[in-house]
Amino acid sequence: xxxxxxxxxxxxxxxxxxxxxxxxxxxxxxxxxxxxxxxxxxxxxxxxxxxxxxxxxxxxxxxxxxxxxxxxxxxxxxxxxxxxxxxxxxxxxxxxxxxxxxxxxxxxxxxxxxxxxxxxxxxxxxxxxxxxxxxxxxxxxxxxxxxxxxxxxxxxxxxxxxxxxxxxxxxxxxxxxxxxxxxxxxxxxxxxxxxxxxxxxxxxxxxxxxxxxxxxxxxxxxxxxxxxxxxxxxxxxxxxxxxxxxxxxxxxxxxxxxxxxxxxxxxxxxxxxxxxxxxxxxxxxxxxxxxxxxxxxxxxxxxxxxxxxx
Numbered sequence: 001x002x003x004x005x006x007x008x009x010x011x012x013x014x015x016x017x018x019x020x021x022x023x024x025x026x027x028x029x030x031x032x033x034x035x036x037x038x039x040x041x042x043x044x045x046x047x048x049x050x051x052x053x054x055x056x057x058x059x060x061x062x063x064x065x066x067x068x069x070x071x072x073x074x075x076x077x078x079x080x081x082x083x084x085x086x087x088x089x090x091x092x093x094x095x096x097x098x099x100x101x102x103x104x105x106x107x108x109x110x111x112x113x114x115x116x117x118x119x120x121x122x123x124x125x126x127x128x129x130x131x132x133x134x135x136x137x138x139x140x141x142x143x144x145x146x147x148x149x150x151x152x153x154x155x156x157x158x159x160x161x162x163x164x165x166x167x168x169x170x171x172x173x174x175x176x177x178x179x180x181x182x183x184x185x186x187x188x189x190x191x192x193x194x195x196x197x198x199x200x201x202x203x204x205x206x207x208x209x210x211x212x213x214x215x216x217x218x219x220x221x222x223x224x225x226x227x228x229x230x231x232x233x234x235x236x237x238x239x240x241x242x243x244x245x246x247x248x249x250x251x252x253x254x255x256x257x258x259x260x261x262x263x264x265x266x267x268x269x270x271x272x273x274x275x276x277x278x279x280x281x282x283x284x285x286x287x288x289x290x291x292x293x294x295x296x297x298x299x300x301x302x303x304x305x306x307x308x309x310x
Contacts, residue, residue: 006029006030006031008033008078008080009082010032010035010078011032011035011082012076012082012086013036014044015085017139018085019034019052020142021143022034026062026066027056027144028173031065033066033067033075033078034069035069035070035072042068045066049066050063052144056144072099077104077105079104080108080109082100082109084100084110084111084113084122088116090121090122095125097110097122097126097134109133109165111134112134112136112137113137114138115138115185116185117184118182118183119136120155120182131154132157132161135153135157135162136151136152136182136186137150137152138152138186142299144303145299145302145303147303148177149174150176151166151177152182153181173307195217197260198253198254200260200262200263201253201256201262203280210280
């Protein structure tokens, strides 16, 4: 498998994540082809990419390196790396990887942006050497602002593919991490949803309300998470103290094997969150807009700080 100086990139799926992944590579000087089966989605890509370019203050020439395609084979045939960003449906993704294995160059690396589905399951229909070029690349939303990408290795992934993928991601300013075992949720979502499970249980058990959960996280341990990870914090305070705390605390944490009934009841009642005006908390359109704007400003400031230094 040869290393290409400036690999050609293809993105399959131009929805929530796909257009941002395409923009990321175009901004770094790569030629990018984006495919989506929906005419409406394809038509919206230039405007959505342009808004990212304007938000981040990039050169508008980025737009010249990105093309949008209605033909799958046309979009991926010249690619050295293909990033799949289709809906989070196993069957759809399996079909895409089958097709990619048959239509891409033999040396092209095929990556999935799935956030929780094991990569081996997505590649189950692909056999032989083609399976060795499939890898997971879990970007975080929005991909042009959040630096982390989890690079997930399956039992069949060629180690050289992992290495080349990490090198490519690092070259465009991302922080790639190597996930050595292909498990559901990888690393980040397992940690994130372990926290959510306990948060939901605390609210359901009447310990506090949802707003209090968010205040505790944002103004407590969450305030230091960006600069002090959980393993660093454990070593900082001492593993003996950590062990003493675990002996008291862990037996009382929620350990149910499936989703909490409180969450299931919310969904069944149509209380889906900001999209419906009510979830764990109640939301007005103005409050929803404020949260999105606050998050965007914060991530943009962090991205500028990371690029330009303190």
